[in-house]
Structures are given as structure tokens and as C-alpha cells.
Amino acid sequence: MNAVISLKTEKLALSLLALAALAAILLFIALGQYAQPSADDFCMAEGVRREGLWTHLWNHYQEWSGRYSGNTLYAIYPLLSGGLLYGYKFIALLLLLSLFTAAAFCLSRLFLIRMNANVAVVAALAFTAVYVLGLRSPASSLYWMAGSLSYLTANILLLLMAGLMFQLADHQREAKRGSATLLTLAFVLTLAIGANETGMLMAATAVAVTLLASLSKGWRMAWPWLLLFIVAAACSAVVYFAPGNTVRESTFRYGHDLLRAMQGSLIMGAWTILGWAQSPVFLLATALTPFLTLLLLRNGQRQFRPRKRSLLALAAGTLLSPILLEFPAWWSMGGWPPVRTVDAIYFVFLCGWLFTVGAFTLYFLPPGWRETGLARPGRVGAFMAVAVLFALATYANGSFQHALLDWRHAAPAFNAYIQQRYALIDAAHQQGQRRLIVPAFEGEYPRSLYFNDILPLSFDWRNVCYARYFDLDRIKRKRGQTKPRQARMHPPSPAWTQTSPEEAP
Numbered sequence: 010m011n012a013v014i015s016l017k018t019e020k021l022a023l024s025l026l027a028l029a030a031l032a033a034i035l036l037f038i039a040l041g042q043y044a045q046p047s048a049d050d051f052c053m054a055e056g057v058r059r060e061g062l063w064t065h066l067w068n069h070y071q072e073w074s075g076r077y078s079g080n081t082l083y084a085i086y087p088l089l090s091g092g093l094l095y096g097y098k099f100i101a102l103l104l105l106l107s108l109f110t111a112a113a114f115c116l117s118r119l120f121l122i123r124m125n126a127n128v129a130v131v132a133a134l135a136f137t138a139v140y141v142l143g144l145r146s147p148a149s150s151l152y153w154m155a156g157s158l159s160y161l162t163a164n165i166l167l168l169l170m171a172g173l174m175f176q177l178a179d180h181q182r183e184a185k186r187g188s189a190t191l192l193t194l195a196f197v198l199t200l201a202i203g204a205n206e207t208g209m210l211m212a213a214t215a216v217a218v219t220l221l222a223s224l225s226k227g228w229r230m231a232w233p234w235l236l237l238f239i240v241a242a243a244c245s246a247v248v249y250f251a252p253g254n255t256v257r258e259s260t261f262r263y264g265h266d267l268l269r270a271m272q273g274s275l276i277m278g279a280w281t282i283l284g285w286a287q288s289p290v291f292l293l294a295t296a297l298t299p300f301l302t303l304l305l306l307r308n309g310q311r312q313f314r315p316r317k318r319s320l321l322a323l324a325a326g327t328l329l330s331p332i333l334l335e336f337p338a339w340w341s342m343g344g345w346p347p348v349r350t351v352d353a354i355y356f357v358f359l360c361g362w363l364f365t366v367g368a369f370t371l372y373f374l375p376p377g378w379r380e381t382g383l384a385r386p387g388r389v390g391a392f393m394a395v396a397v398l399f400a401l402a403t404y405a406n407g408s409f410q411h412a413l414l415d416w417r418h419a420a421p422a423f424n425a426y427i428q429q430r431y432a433l434i435d436a437a438h439q440q441g442q443r444r445l446i447v448p449a450f451e452g453e454y455p456r457s458l459y460f461n462d463i464l465p466l467s468f469d470w471r472n473v474c475y476a477r478y479f480d481l482d483r484i485k486r487k488r489g490q491t492k493p494r495q496a497r498m499h500p501p502s503p504a505w506t507q508t509s510p511e512e513a514p
Contacts, residue, residue: 041101075251078203120309163208263343278332
């Protein structure tokens with residue numbers, strides 16, 4: 010009787026987790042229908058139209074950035090989706106669906122469980138929700154094409170890469186042919202390294218550590234990882250030595266100051282960890298991890314034997330990752346990294362943290378628990394309690410509340426304003442008008458969506474790209490009679506969820 014009750018309670022807890030996570034994910038997907046292109050989006054789209062795809066990408070590599078796969082996806086997406094304006098509404102849907110799928114795939118290869126197994130699906134949904142709710146700036150990390158197609162895409166590729174690495178290692182252990190997996194892994198690795206510098210460092214490090222671990226097992230085990238390391242080194246060189254990096258870094262006054270970079274990355278790394286640790290959603294996700302680990306272990310086929318030295322190395326690497334990954338940005342820029350870079354580092358930290366908690370769970374797991382799992386009233390009751398608290402924390406989360414407010418009020422109003430502007434541009438074309446002054450937005454900016462609109466200065470680079478894209482000589486907006494307002498309601502949230510000064514309206 011107790012076993013039946015425990016099983017029903019377990020299913021109920023999993024269902025509650027899935028509904029809470031799905032509600033958060035669907036809200037951010039629905040909000041994506043109001044996302045609008047801004048800033049660099051028009052520069053890239055106009056450059057591709059004027060110079061051609063590959064010529065513009067080559068010039069971009071020479072003059073601004075070495076992120077070859079991130080830039081390529083960023084340039085190609087408007088061509089594939091039917092235009093810059095139309096395709097924007099699908100970005101959040103495609104990326105969040107891909108992130109969920111990649112998380113489920115990674116878990117399935119780690120625990121040797123089916124991707125569509127209930128516990129794998131719920132764990133992947135919960136992970137996706139925790140990541141989205143922890144974003145410091147959904148506007149630039151999820152809804153802005155220049156940010157999301159470079160940073161969030163890299164996160165998805167890192168999860169796929171991790172799953173393929175588990176799969177390749179299993180093929181080697183079982184003496185199976187793994188050429189297809191190896192080729193797929195090399196392709197995903199190439200894309201991940203070219204997406205952005207954070208992804209480059211994590212992908213190259215993962216391959217290098219695996220290579221070192223395999224060297225003691227002989228050439229047969231090591232040669233695929235040596236091949237992947239060569240691919241990683243070559244791709245990293247393409248990114249790092251891009252002429253555009255030198256051009257971009259020259260625009261930062263305090264770049265290449267070693268002492269400043271060390272101090273900044275150390276202080277900000279510690280500060281961001283403390284900020285993440287203040288989030289109830291993050292803390293409850295940590296509490297959920299042991300329970301989900303037990304369920305994945307029970308339904309999967311892999312037997313884990315964590316070693317103490319490996320656990321300590323994993324924990325140390327996770328805690329140091331924000332400091333180490335923020336150092337390159339401080340070194341090149343001499344100041345705080347953009348919030349989308351911090352969000353990419355948050356993804357790495359979140360993965361490492363949850364993996365570490367799961368590994369420690371397996372290490373300290375009493376022998377009898379591997380068979381019984383949550384099949385005890387006390388254990389499954391605790392799981393249910395944490396699931397309820399997680400659902401409540403999801404709804405009370407500051408990012409969720411801001412997104413809900415934006416979806417109901419601010420986003421439709423801002424979208425109507427932008428559509429009115431597009432109508433004015435069409436009317437200007439019909440009248441042969443080459444210069445245009447558009448009204449200012451006097452409403453409430455949607456903080457989850459707003460990123461970087463044109464200014465009252467027609468010669469600002471944003472305005473120049475905007476005008477060129479719409480085939481105008483000049484465009485600017487009027488100065489508003491009142492300063493655009495932030496959301497009236499400010500749910501309690503840590504400082505790290507607030508918009509940075511340089512991106513505030």
C-alpha cells in the first residue's frame with residue numbers, strides 16, 4: 010500500500026514540476042511574438058544585402074569579430090525565416106525548444122535512458138526553466154538576435170557536445186564503431202567554438218581534459234580525443250587570431266590591463282555567484298537535483314562510481330568558472346562584460362553546479378537507496394514538498410513576474426508603437442520621402458524585451474544602420490516629452506537581475 014502511495018505521489022510531484030517549468034517556458038515563448046530587431050540586427054542585415062552574404066561575413070571577420078559560426082547563423086537566419094522583421098517572433102521558440110531537446114539528449118546519454126522518458130523530460134524542462142528565470146537580461150540574451158544566436162546557441166551546442174562525448178566514450182568502452190558519433194561530435198565542436206569566446210573556452214577545455222584522462226588508457230582510447238583536440242585548437246585559433254578582434258578591442262580604453270582584469274574578474278565572479286545563490290528558484294533547483302538524480306539512476310542503465318578526487322576537482326572548477334570565464338572579457342574590454350556574456354557564464358555555472366550536486370548525491374548515496382530510490386513515504390514526501398516550493402518560487406520569481414507584466418501590458422503597447430513606425434516608413438517610401446522623424450515612445454518599455462532602439466541623433470550608428478536597412482537617407486526619433494517609464498511593478502529580485510546602466514532606456 011505504501012509503495013502505491015509513494016508511486017502516485019512521485020508522479021504527482023513530477024507532473025507539478027513539469028507544469029511549473031512549462032508555464033515559465035511558454036510565457037517566454039509567448040512574449041517572443043512581440044520581440045523587435047534593434048541595433049546590430051539592422052547593421053548585419055543591411056550589410057548582407059549590400060555586400061552579399063559571404064563577402065559581408067568575411068569583412069565582419071576582418072573588422073569586428075572572429076565568431077565565425079555565431080556570425081554566420083546571425084546573418085543567415087533572416088534569409089531563411091523570410092526577413093528580419095517576420096522571423097524575429099520565432100527566435101525564442103526555436104532556441105528554447107532546442108535548449109530543452111539538447112538538455113534531454115545530454116541526460117539520456119549520461120544516464121543511458123530514453124530521451125522521452127518521463128523523468129528525463131521533466132528534468133530537461135526544469136533545467137530550461139531555471140536557466141531562463143535566472144537570465145540577467147532576457148532582452149539581450151534571448152530576444153535580441155545578435156545576442157541569442159551567438160550565446161544561447163553556443164549553450165545548446167555545449168549540451169549536445171557533452172551528450173556526444175558521453176556516447177563516444179561508451180562506444181570506446183564497448184569496443185563499438187563510433188565513427189559517426191566522432192564525425193558528428195567534431196562538427197558540433199566546430200560550431201560551438203565559433204559561436205562565442207565563452208563557448209570556445211568551455212568546449213576546448215572539455216576536450217583537453219578528456220584527452221588527458223584517456224592518455225593513460227592507451228592509443229586506441231586516446232586517438233579520437235587527440236583528433237578532437239586538434240580540431241578544437243584549430244578552430245580556437247581561427248576565433249582568437251581574427252583581425253576583427255584587434256579592431257574591436259582597440260575601442261576599449263582600459264583593455265589589456267592585467268591587474269585591472271584580475272581584480273575585476275575576481276570581484277565580479279564572486280559577486281555573481283552570490284547573486285545567483287540568492288535566487289529561490291536556483292536554491293530549490295539545487296534541492297531538487299538529488300531527487301531527480303535518484304529517479305534518473307533508477308530508470309537508467311549506467312552505474313556510477315564517483316571518485317573523491319574527481320568530485321573535488323569538479324566542485325573547484327564549478328566555483329572558479331565565473332572568475333575564469335569573466336577574465337577574458339575584462340582583459341579585452343577593461344570593464345564589466347555585457348550582460349549576455351554574464352548570462353552565458355551563468356549557463357556554464359548552472360550546468361557545473363547541478364552536475365556537481367548530482368555527483369555528490371551519487372557518492373554519498375547509501376547502498377540500499379539505489380534500489381529503493383524514492384519508494385519510501387518520507388523521501389517521496391520531501392520530494393513533493395520541494396516540488397511545491399519550486400512551483401511557488403517559479404511564479405514569484407522576478408523575471409517571471411516582469412515577463413508576465415510585459416506580456417499583458419507593456420509589450421503589446423511597444424509593439425503597436427513599432428508597427429506604427431513601420432507604417433510611417435512605408436508611407437515615406439510612397440511619397441518619395443528620404444528623411445524621416447518618427448514619434449518618441451511615451452509608454453512603458455517592456456523590460457524583458459526592450460534592448461536598443463534608434464536615438465534622436467540621425468548620425469548615431471544605430472540610426473545609420475536602421476535608415477540603410479529601410480532604404481532611407483536619415484531617420485531619427487523625436488525627443489520624448491516624458492522619459493519612458495520602466496515597469497511600474499518591481500517584484501523583489503537580486504541586483505543581478507536589474508538592467509545594466511548602458512542598456513537602460
